[in-house]
Amino acid sequence: MTRFRPKYITFDCYGTLTRFRMGDMAREIFADRVNAEQMEQFVRDFAAFRIDEVLGAWKPYQEVVKNAVRRTLKRWNLAYDDAEAQRFYDAVPTWGPHPDVPEGLAKVAKEIPLVILSNASNDQIQSNVDKLGAPFHAVYTAQMAQAYKPRLQAFEYMLDNLGCGPEDILHVSSSLRYDLMSANDLGVKNKVFVARGHEPSTPYYNYTEIKDIGGLAGVVGL
Numbered sequence: 001m002t003r004f005r006p007k008y009i010t011f012d013c014y015g016t017l018t019r020f021r022m023g024d025m026a027r028e029i030f031a032d033r034v035n036a037e038q039m040e041q042f043v044r045d046f047a048a049f050r051i052d053e054v055l056g057a058w059k060p061y062q063e064v065v066k067n068a069v070r071r072t073l074k075r076w077n078l079a080y081d082d083a084e085a086q087r088f089y090d091a092v093p094t095w096g097p098h099p100d101v102p103e104g105l106a107k108v109a110k111e112i113p114l115v116i117l118s119n120a121s122n123d124q125i126q127s128n129v130d131k132l133g134a135p136f137h138a139v140y141t142a143q144m145a146q147a148y149k150p151r152l153q154a155f156e157y158m159l160d161n162l163g164c165g166p167e168d169i170l171h172v173s174s175s176l177r178y179d180l181m182s183a184n185d186l187g188v189k190n191k192v193f194v195a196r197g198h199e200p201s202t203p204y205y206n207y208t209e210i211k212d213i214g215g216l217a218g219v220v221g222l
Contacts, residue, residue: 003221004190007164008137009108012149012173013118016194017105017213018128019098022046025088033078046072051177054119054148061121061142065089092120093127098196102133104213111222113137115169117158119148119178138162150182172216174198180205192219 014020023043034042049068069085105114116139118125125141138161142148145157159166166187173179174194183191184205191207201209208219 003219004170005220006112006170006190007168008113008115008162008170009216009220010115010117010158010169010171012175012179013116013120013125013128014092014095015196015198016172016174016179017097017101017116017132018095021091021095022050022088025091029084029087030078034076042072042076045075051150054142055151058142058146058148061119061124062086062089064148093124095128096131097133098212100212100214104216105132105134107214107217108220108222109134112220115158115162116140117149117154118142119154149178152182152186155182155186155188170220172213176202176205180207192216 011017023046026043026046027039030042031039046068049071050064053064053067065088066082066085069088070080073080108114114134114136116125116129116136118139118141120128120141120143122141122143125139129136129139140158140161142154145154147153147157149155159169167189169188170190170192171179171183171188172192172194174196176193176199180191180193189206191205193201193207193209194213195201195209195211210216210219
């Protein structure tokens with residue numbers, strides 16, 4: 001991607017900016033029921049059910065999380081405990097940023113308005129945003145859009161509220177499945193993939209790849 005000065009830099013939050021710890025928590029909580037050799041498959045199954053839960057009509061994020069826990073445990077023939085599943089949801093607003101995020105955001109926030117589009121609930125996201133250490137022009141949630149990413153409706157909601165088109169933004173995410181594939185389908189030409197190891201690089205989707213948010217300033221020529 002050639003250097004491009006967007007009207008807005010839009011971000012995924014959980015995983016890209018905030019260190020998303022669903023997998024870490026699963027490893028801790030279920031260590032006594034899933035053996036070490038199988039744990040990574042268990043975590044992958046949990047991630048798969050979470051994405052499946054957001055593909056239909058909007059429902060509260062608490063339901064997304066609990067349903068994903070319930071379905072994962074059913075697949076593994078383990079008993080579901082609602083209080084245990086609640087722990088995952090309750091932990092989300094306590095999570096802070098990846099170490100590279102505050103400084104990396106500070107480099108670009110002075111020049112370009114920053115926006116978040118997150119698969120979050122309204123009552124949780126501000127706590128995560130406050131920990132990022134940078135000002136944001138706007139924060140949009142799946143609850144506001146009544147749709148979760150990767151559904152295009154979520155992106156359309158953001159663009160409508162920003163009053164701009166897909167050609168005006170630079171979208172940044174560490175996930176192709178939740179963000180960059182959909183952004184590409186919607187005509188967002190300028191995209192950045194933050195290679196945090198969640199998913200493999202897939203150059204077909206025409207993005208610039210950086211290893212962390214510290215590389216973002218160079219992408220926009222700052």
